[in-house]
Amino acid sequence: MRRKASLILLAFAVFFAALSPLLRWYAFPRLAKIPANQYQDMVLEAKDATLLDYGTMQAKKVPKVTIVQTLKGNVEASDRIERTAGRDVVVWDSLSYVQGPDGKMVSKLPERYIFDAHSQDPVHATGESVDGDPVTREGIEFKWPFHTEKRDYEYFDAQTRTSAPIHYKGTQTFRGVKVYYFEQTIPWTKVKFPKVMPVQGITAESVAKTGTTRWYTTVRKFWVEPVTGAPVYGEEIHKEELRGGTLLGDRDKVTAFAGHVKMREDYIKHTVALVESNRTLILLLTSYLPWGFLILGAALLSLSLYLEARSRRPGDPAPTEAAEPEPVNA
Numbered sequence: 001m002r003r004k005a006s007l008i009l010l011a012f013a014v015f016f017a018a019l020s021p022l023l024r025w026y027a028f029p030r031l032a033k034i035p036a037n038q039y040q041d042m043v044l045e046a047k048d049a050t051l052l053d054y055g056t057m058q059a060k061k062v063p064k065v066t067i068v069q070t071l072k073g074n075v076e077a078s079d080r081i082e083r084t085a086g087r088d089v090v091v092w093d094s095l096s097y098v099q100g101p102d103g104k105m106v107s108k109l110p111e112r113y114i115f116d117a118h119s120q121d122p123v124h125a126t127g128e129s130v131d132g133d134p135v136t137r138e139g140i141e142f143k144w145p146f147h148t149e150k151r152d153y154e155y156f157d158a159q160t161r162t163s164a165p166i167h168y169k170g171t172q173t174f175r176g177v178k179v180y181y182f183e184q185t186i187p188w189t190k191v192k193f194p195k196v197m198p199v200q201g202i203t204a205e206s207v208a209k210t211g212t213t214r215w216y217t218t219v220r221k222f223w224v225e226p227v228t229g230a231p232v233y234g235e236e237i238h239k240e241e242l243r244g245g246t247l248l249g250d251r252d253k254v255t256a257f258a259g260h261v262k263m264r265e266d267y268i269k270h271t272v273a274l275v276e277s278n279r280t281l282i283l284l285l286t287s288y289l290p291w292g293f294l295i296l297g298a299a300l301l302s303l304s305l306y307l308e309a310r311s312r313r314p315g316d317p318a319p320t321e322a323a324e325p326e327p328v329n330a
Helices: 002-031 075-085 204-209 265-312
Strands: 039-053 058-073 089-099 105-116 153-157 162-174 177-191 213-225 230-243 253-263
Touching (some): 002 265, 039 230, 058 253, 075 089, 075 105, 153 213, 162 213, 177 230, 177 265, 213 265, 253 265
Antiparallel strands (some): 039 058, 039 253, 153 162, 177 213, 213 230
16 A cells, blocks of 8 residues: 555655756746737926927926836737747737826827837837837837846837947846846937927927927936836936027027926836736746745655655564464373
8 A cells, every 4th residue: 555655645745856956947938928909108297307398498497297108018010920920929009198287298209119028139120110100110219128137128219210239237136036137328319209299380390490309308317116027117218408509599499398207106116016926927827836836746746755665674574473282181
């Protein structure tokens, strides 16, 4: 009976020991992916900012500029691209909507971001765009890969339509969460005017005819939870200028926007809680279950060997039977 039990335990030990690396190196790369129907919104604010009044073409201080960012998964588009790409694809339709203290639109920048659901590598397909202009992204945007590494990454900048390194600057703790801090500086670069301008009747084409150009620089900062690759917090020190042309009169340049953009507090709390929840799910596949199964397999193997040894141990000597008395002859 002991021998049979030891064989059963040995079979389970082999099963769990084999399941451990399969979960980490086979199941996880296939199961961990960004859902195609994900929806996310975020509100950022730049307090005491400088903003251009297009009516007077004068820059003025304002108490607050609000940026609303939305990411919406386009399931129909991702299904269509997957049929030709041969892999799991996510399509995010994003919008960065900037409004002044009066609630009126300052600018809006729509994007379509297409990427691999598992690796977050860009997938180049019809529809990849920024403000309606086709682009070919290199590197990441919005999200880092699962199990982010302590190294620099290429990060796509939507204003310049180019990618540049975003540098790993160290490991920190943010709201109790271990994070990697990344920073990217985009130097002053001439960029396109948005296709939708804040003043009715003014278009990007009409401004361009005046000879006035738009320039932009930013310092982009992200605090990224490395297991999920999701930023838990972000900031930008953002500046825009209009330069030259008859639109500015005798001025060489004027500030269009300048502010330190930070995530609003309620969205920080929501994002941290969401990332911590997703982190637990990923650790189940990459750490908790693989190590748990490996330890369980080792324990079952030890118990199997113990029972096998017990079954092979010589038994106790059988008791001596008492001899029956023989009859005595008279």
